[in-house]
Amino acid sequence: MPYTAEHKAETRARIVGSARKLFNRRGFTDVSIDEIMAHAGLTRGGFYNHFATKDELYAEAITLTLQCEKMTADGSEIDFSLPPSRLSELIINAYLSDRHFQDVEESCPLVALPSDTARGGEPVRQAYRQVLEAMIRLFERSQDKRGDARQRAIAMATLCIGGMTLARAVDDGELSAEIRHIAKDTALLMGGWNAKSPTLAAE
Amino acid sequence: MPYTAEHKAETRARIVGSARKLFNRRGFTDVSIDEIMAHAGLTRGGFYNHFATKDELYAEAITLTLQCEKMTADGSEIDFSLPPSRLSELIINAYLSDRHFQDVEESCPLVALPSDTARGGEPVRQAYRQVLEAMIRLFERSQDKRGDARQRAIAMATLCIGGMTLARAVDDGELSAEIRHIAKDTALLMGGWNAKSPTLAAE
DNA sequence: TGTACATCAGTGAACGCGCGTTCACTGATGTAC
């Protein structure tokens, strides 16, 4: 057998990685197969040795991120062996950080591709759900000693993803920072951590 | 002068209205000018009597919605002369309703086009910000007698838009409904109204 | 009131271009002997 199975798997992974970055920046339909392959250091035709159609790539590009999200707000790696509560607090801070806001290519696809996904086929939306559920479960684990943990976890995820999505869509840097700041404080407060602006709580 | 100025303005408005519906459903780049014009009962070439380029249309399609959002959860018209608190409560319920979830064409563009907007030019993002700011101001007015009203208004808007965005992206109807339900209760609770699940509040 | 005219909203064929996909090929590689 010429070329090892690993060789092919590596090339495939390189294509998906390139696609992920380009999709994050410009969405599914605006990125051509030519561009993806060139970014991966390959040419047009080889794409079809790995995927039957362009659509097949969408779901994989989203799922890939599950293995990639490991950066904190200051750029260091997140330690996933931390206790759930400390871990969730860290992730909320990282998610709504300047770093995540600016680094579109390495962005969480839940933020970069929500409306694209809503218009996509079943596999893409399934992949989106799986990534979202992983996030919710992680937050849920941090809440196990308190009242309805899942409800709070979902609200926290909505604030993280929704806050960053709005921050990215808006043309005003100040408003953008304000939204992220408030989403972060609200999510932290809701999870039982201390936020900078405790006046937020409903009175 | 052949044709009245009103005639031209009406045609233009019809084009923007068609564009808005099609954009809501399929995003900016997937919708062709041919389709927009055909939907408005016109032909290709006439487009350039009204707009210099396709991009010019994006911002207008988003801004148009400011005049269109007037439906409650049960399909009746919202009465904008209601006191701010009652009005905001009504809008939160309408925003996260089944009706708004299903009616993609008439959807709020803040939900239908966030990632498309983030990738768009300055005019689109400005229009997006203006619609968002109108929503925030409306919520803010409902909070005027209580602590930091603007912070709560932004958190409420984030829950409304973020919740609906996630609900639309996910392939599981149950999870989708759960997210909308929780986003709604959290936003209502945060604004000081009664929600169905008061256990949500941070303890 | 009736008519001739100038205007310009709307038409539809045509343009150049880049897309997703196909296909005949090439040449680097692991294996059999």
Place this chain on the structure above:
DNA sequence: TGTACATCAGTGAACGCGCGTTCACTGATGTAC
């Protein structure tokens, strides 16, 4: 260990197609007389 071979990952020209935009035109309309 050395070589001949079969495999198949990767190449790049070519395809049909639909896009955004242009342009010469047409014909419905408001106005001047």
